[in-house]
Amino acid sequence: MNESENVKRIAVFPNPDKDPDFSYTKEVVRILNGAGIKVCIDRRYHYSVGEKPGMVEYYTYIEELMSSSDFVVVLGGDGTILDICERAALHELPIVGVNLGHLGFLATVESDNLEELAKLATEEYFVDERMMMEIQIRDGSIIRELCALNDLVVSSSVGAKIADFKICCDGNTALNLKADGIIIATPTGSTAYSLSAGGPIIDTSTETFCVTPICPHSFASRPIVFSGNSSLTIQGETQSNQTDICVCADGKEVFKVSKDAMVEVIKSDLKTRLVRIGSNRFYDIISTKMFGR
Numbered sequence: 001m002n003e004s005e006n007v008k009r010i011a012v013f014p015n016p017d018k019d020p021d022f023s024y025t026k027e028v029v030r031i032l033n034g035a036g037i038k039v040c041i042d043r044r045y046h047y048s049v050g051e052k053p054g055m056v057e058y059y060t061y062i063e064e065l066m067s068s069s070d071f072v073v074v075l076g077g078d079g080t081i082l083d084i085c086e087r088a089a090l091h092e093l094p095i096v097g098v099n100l101g102h103l104g105f106l107a108t109v110e111s112d113n114l115e116e117l118a119k120l121a122t123e124e125y126f127v128d129e130r131m132m133m134e135i136q137i138r139d140g141s142i143i144r145e146l147c148a149l150n151d152l153v154v155s156s157s158v159g160a161k162i163a164d165f166k167i168c169c170d171g172n173t174a175l176n177l178k179a180d181g182i183i184i185a186t187p188t189g190s191t192a193y194s195l196s197a198g199g200p201i202i203d204t205s206t207e208t209f210c211v212t213p214i215c216p217h218s219f220a221s222r223p224i225v226f227s228g229n230s231s232l233t234i235q236g237e238t239q240s241n242q243t244d245i246c247v248c249a250d251g252k253e254v255f256k257v258s259k260d261a262m263v264e265v266i267k268s269d270l271k272t273r274l275v276r277i278g279s280n281r282f283y284d285i286i287s288t289k290m291f292g293r
Helices: 023-034 043-049 062-067 078-090 111-120 282-291
Strands: 009-013 038-042 056-059 071-076 095-099 126-139 142-148 151-156 163-169 172-179 181-185 208-214 224-227 232-238 245-249 254-257 262-276
Touching (some): 023 038, 023 043, 023 071, 023 111, 038 062, 043 056, 056 062, 071 078, 078 095, 078 262, 095 111, 126 245, 126 254, 142 151, 142 245, 151 163, 151 262, 163 181, 172 208, 172 224, 181 232, 232 245
Parallel strands (some): 009 038, 038 056, 095 262
Antiparallel strands (some): 126 142, 151 181, 151 245, 163 172, 163 232, 181 208, 208 224, 232 262
């Protein structure tokens, strides 16, 4: 369904790694300004983007930048969107991803079709709400809280070192297995690491958790899909006292925890809002990105 929001100000997040000369960033700014949209950018990029009085505003603080905007445009790829999605969700800002990478399941505007961004001014777009997960790591007196859009990976800290994992759902043991690790994926994350490990593709309009083993030492270990209303707990123990268990959400910071650590995963109250420009839906994107149809 078309989202009728009056878009006037858009926060643009450049990607110096994938756009080192800022040519794509400048083109995005030109297109948005041409559509009558004011652009808001981090002040660090002032000299790279240039001065455009009245149409570009620079902000020193990210929170001020986000709270002053109606939308977020992110240049890069899916990883860049994962970096910004929690902050955008806290401000309830829809995200438009410009794909400068490879597959780009989340970034739906391609670098050779930037003119599509002008449709934000005429409300020719759709907004898809995506489930996020809330993660709590309890390791003795240390408690960490994380949020993820794609997935959580719990694994041995050393490659090719197997570990024992126990997964409980709502307090009941659901799975015991030996494996290199496990992936807990949202429907959005089902096309990422989980898919590479043999997990299913899950419709992103649903709210579920998919638990996918990584290199399980068993023919019987298969991915399991749980309700998004479930509370999942994960414990891992390596078979070597010198090897830790690692926890990583959305491919960001890696935390090493003890064998007594408890990792709990529940559905977050936050939602990531991803913008689709055009009629392409989830399965159209799957068909195009994965099979080239």
